[in-house]
Amino acid sequence: MSGTAAEADGQDLGEDLGEDLGGGEYAADCQARVAFEVLSNRWDSVIVxxxxxxxxxRPRALITRIGGISPKVLNEALRRLEYNGLVARTAYAEAPPRVDYSLTEAGLALLVPIRAMGAWAGRYTEAVLAAQARCARRGDGQDRS
Structure with missing residues (x-):
């Protein structure tokens, strides 16, 4: 993926790091928890x-592009993303009916941290999997998939 709306506006994720998110770092009322909750589902960040x-x-194109996601799970994820204001649903009065999904401004702004998480995964996935394997051999592994 190339540039995002946030990058086009000259905003950088680093500019936001100094903001007070309220309630202390990751406290019960911390606003940062919203971001983690919004993308806690395994498919949401992939769709974004x-x-x-x-x-x-269109939904069928998303299924093809993503792979490994059922229509039901995609529909649930799209509804959740729309509910959270990250995705906009546009229905067209055509026969047969057509629906497109696109990112909102908030969804576009998430591309920067999603890319950062992708870079982190590219660098540390092998280390995470090795740690999981070590724990599984000791019998204290936790399957969280």
Missing amino acids: YILGESGPM
Whole structure:
């Protein structure tokens, strides 16, 4: 993926790091928890990334592009993302009916941290998997998938 709306506006994730998110760092009322909760589902960040990379898409195209996601799970994720204000649903009065999904401003702004998480995963996935394997051999592994 290339540039995002946040980058185009000259905003950098680093500019936001000094903000007071309220309630102390990751306290019960900390606003940063909203960001973690919004993308806590395994498919949500994938959908945001794909829509950011490809632009508005129909559900069938999303299923094809993502792979490994069922129509039911995609529908649930799109509804959750729409509920959280990250995705906009546009229905067209056509026969047959057509619906496209696209990112909102808030969804576009998430592309920067999603890319950062992708870079982190590229660098540390092997270390995480090795640690999980060590724990599993000791019998204290936790399957969280």
